[in-house]
Amino acid sequence: MTLPVSAGRAVDLRVEPVDEVLDRVERSLQVRLALETVVRKRRSVGARTDRDTWVRVERRVLDKISDQGWNGTESATRLKHITQPAWQGCVVWRDPAEPVMWRADETELLPGSPVGTAVLINAPRLTDTWWQAFNDSLDALAEQHTRRVATPDTVAITQALVTETISTAFPSGFDTTVERWAPAHADLNWANVTAPTFCLFDWEDWGNAPRGLDSATLWGSSLAVPALADRVWQERLHDFESRDGKLMTLFTCAKILGPGAHPEDPRLEPACLRAEQILSELQTG
Structure with a gap:
C-alpha cells in the first residue's frame, strides 16, 4: 500500500x-x-x-x-x-x-545493460565501435531542432542558471554568456547508456541546452576513473574546445566543487585542476 x-x-x-x-x-x-x-x-x-x-x-x-x-x-x-x-x-x-x-x-528492451552507476569508480570495457555509435548519436542530436528546454535535475537550464551555478564555485571576471544552444539529452551519465551495444535511454529531460552540456556531464561522471575521463575528453574534443564547451565544463565542475561538495568525492581534485585550466583560458581569451 x-x-x-x-x-x-x-x-x-x-x-x-x-x-x-x-x-x-x-x-x-x-x-x-x-x-x-x-x-x-x-x-x-x-x-x-x-x-x-x-x-x-x-x-x-x-x-x-x-x-x-x-x-x-x-x-x-x-x-x-x-x-x-x-x-x-x-x-x-x-x-x-x-x-x-x-x-x-x-x-x-535495451540491447545491453547499463554501463554502471551515474558516477563510475571502475573502468568499463568499451570498444571503438561503442565510442563511434556514442559519437554518432551525440552529433546527430546536436544538429536537430526543438522548442523543448532541457531540464537537468528537473530544472530548466537557462542563461541565468548557467551564470548562477558557475558563480557558486568560481570568482567572476569573465563572460558566461552562452553562444550556441542545441538539443541535448541533459542526463548523460553511465547509468543511462548501455554496453556492449551502445544505446542512450531515459529521455525525460532532453531539450535545448548550451553546446557541450552532455559531453561535460559524462566527463564529470567519469572523473573518478582518470583514463575514462580522458577518453571522453578526447572523443568529444570539438565540444570541449569550444567556448560553450568550456562554460559547460565549469558548470559541471561547479556542481562537483560548489556548496554541496562532498569531502570524500574522488572527483574533487581532477575537477579542481580542470576548472583552474578553463578559468585561465576564459579569463585570458
Missing part, C-alpha cells in the same frame, strides 16, 4: 512503497510486470514486462512540470539517427492525495 506523502517532504522511490502504483500501471497498460526485475531509483521505478518490453514509472511534483510537459521519452521518438529504445506507449495520471503526477512509459 502506498502511504500518503506530504508535498513538503522529499520522496525517494528507492524506499517508498509503490505497490499500488505498479498495480495501476499493469491495469492501464495491460501488462504484467516481472517484479524480480524491478529497478528503483530516487524518482523512478522500472521493470520488465511479460511482452518483453520495459516500463519506467516516474513521480513528479506539479511545480516541476513546465509548459512543455514532461513527455520527453515520447517526444524523443521523432529524433533521427539516435540509438535509443523505441517508445511503445504511456499512461499518465494525477495523484488524488497530493500535487503530484505519475507517468509510465513503455519502451522496447
Whole structure:
C-alpha cells in the first residue's frame, strides 16, 4: 500500500512503497510486470514486462512540470539517427492525495545493460565501435531542432542558471554568456547508456541546452576513473574546445566543487585542476 506523502517532504522511490502504483500501471497498460526485475531509483521505478518490453514509472511534483510537459521519452521518438529504445506507449495520471503526477512509459528492451552507476569508480570495457555509435548519436542530436528546454535535475537550464551555478564555485571576471544552444539529452551519465551495444535511454529531460552540456556531464561522471575521463575528453574534443564547451565544463565542475561538495568525492581534485585550466583560458581569451 502506498502511504500518503506530504508535498513538503522529499520522496525517494528507492524506499517508498509503490505497490499500488505498479498495480495501476499493469491495469492501464495491460501488462504484467516481472517484479524480480524491478529497478528503483530516487524518482523512478522500472521493470520488465511479460511482452518483453520495459516500463519506467516516474513521480513528479506539479511545480516541476513546465509548459512543455514532461513527455520527453515520447517526444524523443521523432529524433533521427539516435540509438535509443523505441517508445511503445504511456499512461499518465494525477495523484488524488497530493500535487503530484505519475507517468509510465513503455519502451522496447535495451540491447545491453547499463554501463554502471551515474558516477563510475571502475573502468568499463568499451570498444571503438561503442565510442563511434556514442559519437554518432551525440552529433546527430546536436544538429536537430526543438522548442523543448532541457531540464537537468528537473530544472530548466537557462542563461541565468548557467551564470548562477558557475558563480557558486568560481570568482567572476569573465563572460558566461552562452553562444550556441542545441538539443541535448541533459542526463548523460553511465547509468543511462548501455554496453556492449551502445544505446542512450531515459529521455525525460532532453531539450535545448548550451553546446557541450552532455559531453561535460559524462566527463564529470567519469572523473573518478582518470583514463575514462580522458577518453571522453578526447572523443568529444570539438565540444570541449569550444567556448560553450568550456562554460559547460565549469558548470559541471561547479556542481562537483560548489556548496554541496562532498569531502570524500574522488572527483574533487581532477575537477579542481580542470576548472583552474578553463578559468585561465576564459579569463585570458
